[in-house]
Structure formats: structure tokens, C-alpha cells
Amino acid sequence: MAVVFRTCKSLSKNAIFTRGISSSLRLHSQKPPTPPEPLVNVDVDDKSGVAVVTLNRPPVNSLNTPLLSELKNIIKGLEDNKSRGMILTSSSETVFSAGLDLMEMYNAPKDKLSAFWTTLQSTWLALYRSSFPTVAAINGHAPAGGCLLSLSCEYRVMVGPKFSIGLNETQLGIVAPPWFVICMRDVLGHRQTEMALTSGRMFSAPEALKLGLIDAMVTNKAEAITEAQKFIAQFAKIPPLARKLTKESVRQEGIKYMEDNMIDDLQMFMDLVTQEKIQKGIGLYLASLKKK
Numbered sequence: 001m002a003v004v005f006r007t008c009k010s011l012s013k014n015a016i017f018t019r020g021i022s023s024s025l026r027l028h029s030q031k032p033p034t035p036p037e038p039l040v041n042v043d044v045d046d047k048s049g050v051a052v053v054t055l056n057r058p059p060v061n062s063l064n065t066p067l068l069s070e071l072k073n074i075i076k077g078l079e080d081n082k083s084r085g086m087i088l089t090s091s092s093e094t095v096f097s098a099g100l101d102l103m104e105m106y107n108a109p110k111d112k113l114s115a116f117w118t119t120l121q122s123t124w125l126a127l128y129r130s131s132f133p134t135v136a137a138i139n140g141h142a143p144a145g146g147c148l149l150s151l152s153c154e155y156r157v158m159v160g161p162k163f164s165i166g167l168n169e170t171q172l173g174i175v176a177p178p179w180f181v182i183c184m185r186d187v188l189g190h191r192q193t194e195m196a197l198t199s200g201r202m203f204s205a206p207e208a209l210k211l212g213l214i215d216a217m218v219t220n221k222a223e224a225i226t227e228a229q230k231f232i233a234q235f236a237k238i239p240p241l242a243r244k245l246t247k248e249s250v251r252q253e254g255i256k257y258m259e260d261n262m263i264d265d266l267q268m269f270m271d272l273v274t275q276e277k278i279q280k281g282i283g284l285y286l287a288s289l290k291k292k
């Protein structure tokens with residue numbers, strides 16, 4: 001797997017920034033400061049043109065505004081570079097993504113809350129409607145927003161059997177927004193979605209496979225990447241424009257929902273999440289996670 005420097009340069013603002021800083025600082029000091037790790041890494045394979053995009057926010061890849069923003073920029077960069085495909089995975093050995101960063105929603109000022117949600121909306125839309133094939137190589141737990149990212153890809157390969165996946169929002173006393181529901185229904189159908197979401201159930205990888213929530217189960221990350229590459233390779237001979245327009249057509253409900261309802265959806269989020277009862281619930285949940 002080779003990193004195409006030209007592609008990375010145009011994809012990651014962070015990469016240009018850190019290179020610039022470290023070379024200029026080297027003139028003045030012996031020890032340049034260690035550049036910050038990007039929150040999302042991207043490696044593009046020269047031969048296949050497929051990008052492996054790795055969430056890299058330890059310990060659990062919780063999705064905060066900067067990470068989402070970086071992911072969105074990478075997806076846009078891949079679009080601009082006419083990418084052949086994208087595999088989304090995690091640098092953690094046990095967690096794909098713990099979902100939305102609860103700290104972004106807890107006692108947050110309204111402007112930050114609003115920026116957080118709009119960044120989530122636009123990142124999701126960029127991923128969901130991306131023209132290139134997308135696969136989630138789910139190499140760890142994927143609750144809530146982690147499950148949403150997976151569902152927004154076209155194919156899901158999960159490392160099993162011990163990791164779990166699902167939209168568990170109701171268990172937290174919060175509500176999965178309509179576009180989360182559309183994503184789940186795209187994959188599971190109406191009845192299974194209702195059952196899964198009203199209970200907030202998390203599924204083990206074997207359960208998820210049986211239900212169709214994931215498409216394949218493997219035993220490690222390397223196998224997940226190989227399976228993902230195989231899925232993407234089957235599109236090599238499909239004309240990209242026909243593929244893109246077909247994907248958009250199949251996903252029209254979700255795309256249209258978001259395009260038409262961005263502001264209402266933001267308002268619903270703000271109204272719900274700022275309620276005292278919800279804030280208390282998030283606080284208790286965060287405390288229970290920290291107590292573990």
C-alpha cells in the first residue's frame with residue numbers, strides 16, 4: 001500500500017500544514033516539535049487507486065467536529081481526484097468508532113453544538129452520496145454514529161465474533177434522527193429496523209451477519225481490507241458515471257431528505273439535545289462510561 005504524495009497533499013490540509021511548519025522551524029531550533037497526528041489518515045494505492053481511510057482519534061474514535069471535518073475534506077479530495085474507491089477503517093484494535101463524541105453534546109454552547117451537527121450532516125451527505133464505491137472495514141465496536149458511518153458505505157465487512165454494531169440511541173434516552181433511520185432501513189428493511197431501533201439493540205458480528213446488517217465477517221483487519229478490495233474491484237469494468245447515477249438514484253430518499261431538511265433537522269437536534277432531561281441523561285451515561 002503506497003501513499004501517493006500528490007494525492008495526500010491535496011487531500012490533507014493537515015499534511016501540508018505540518019510539513020510547512022516543521023521545515024521552517026528547523027532553521028531556528030534543533031528539535032522540531034512533533035507534528036500532531038492527523039485525526040484521519042488516507043493511503044491511496046497506486047495500482048488500484050483505492051483509498052484506505054483510517055479514523056485515528058484514540059481511544060475510541062468518537063466523532064467530534066474536527067474529525068468529521070477532516071473526513072469530509074478527505075471524501076471531497078477523493079471526489080476531486082476521481083477515486084476508484086474508499087475503504088473506511090480504524091487505527092484502534094478494538095473500536096471502529098464509538099459514535100458521536102458525547103462531549104460535543106454535553107453542556108456545549110449553542111454555536112458549537114450547531115457547528116457540530118451541521119458538520120455531521122455535511123460529512124454524512126458527502127459519504128452517503130459519494131460517487132466512488134465505499135466499504136466499511138469494521139475492525140472493532142461500532143455503536144450509534146459508528147454504525148451510521150458503516151451503514152452509509154455500500155458494503156460492510158466486520159471483524160468478528162467479539163465486536164458489536166448497532167444504533168443504540170434509545171438505550172441512551174436519545175432518538176436516532178430520520179436519516180439514521182433511512183440508512184438502517186436501506187440495509188435491513190422496515191420491520192427489522194423498527195425492532196432494532198426501538199430497542200436500541202447492539203448486535204454481535206455473527207448476529208449482524210445473520211440479519212444482513214453486515215455483508216461479511218472475517219477474523220482480522222487484514223482480511224477485512226482484502227474483502228473490501230475485492231468488493232471494490234468488481235466495479236473496475238462498470239462505467240463510473242452510470243454507477244454514480246445509479247447509486248444516487250437508489251439513495252435518493254436519504255439524499256433528498258438531507259438536502260430538503262438540513263435546517264429543520266438542525267433545529268430538531270438543538271431542541272432535543274438542549275433539554276435538561278437529555279443533558280442529565282448524557283451526563284449520567286458519560287459518568288457510567290468513565291466509571292467502567
Ligand SMILES: CC/C=C\C/C=C\CCC/C=C/CC(=O)SCCNC(=O)CCNC(=O)[C@H](O)C(C)(C)COP(=O)(O)OP(=O)(O)OC[C@H]1O[C@@H](n2cnc3c(N)ncnc32)[C@H](O)[C@@H]1OP(=O)(O)O
Pocket residue numbers: 059060062094095097098099100101102103141143144145146168169172174175176177178265268269270272273286289290291292
Ligand atoms: C428527531 C430527532 C432529531 C434529532 C435527534 C437529536 C439528538 C440525538 C442525537 C442522536 C445521535 C446520537 C448518535 C451517537 O453516536 S451518540 C454516542 C453513542 N455512543 C455510545 O453509546 C458508545 C459509548 N462507548 C462505548 O460503548 C465504549 O466506549 C466502546 C464499546 C465503544 C469502547 O469500550 P472500551 O472499553 O474500549 O473504552 P471505554 O473505556 O468505554 O472508553 C474509553 C474512553 O472513551 C470515552 N468514550 C467512549 N465513548 C465515547 C463517546 N461516544 N463520546 C465521548 N467519549 C466516549 C470513555 O468515557 C472513556 O473515557 P475516559 O474514561 O478515558 O476519560
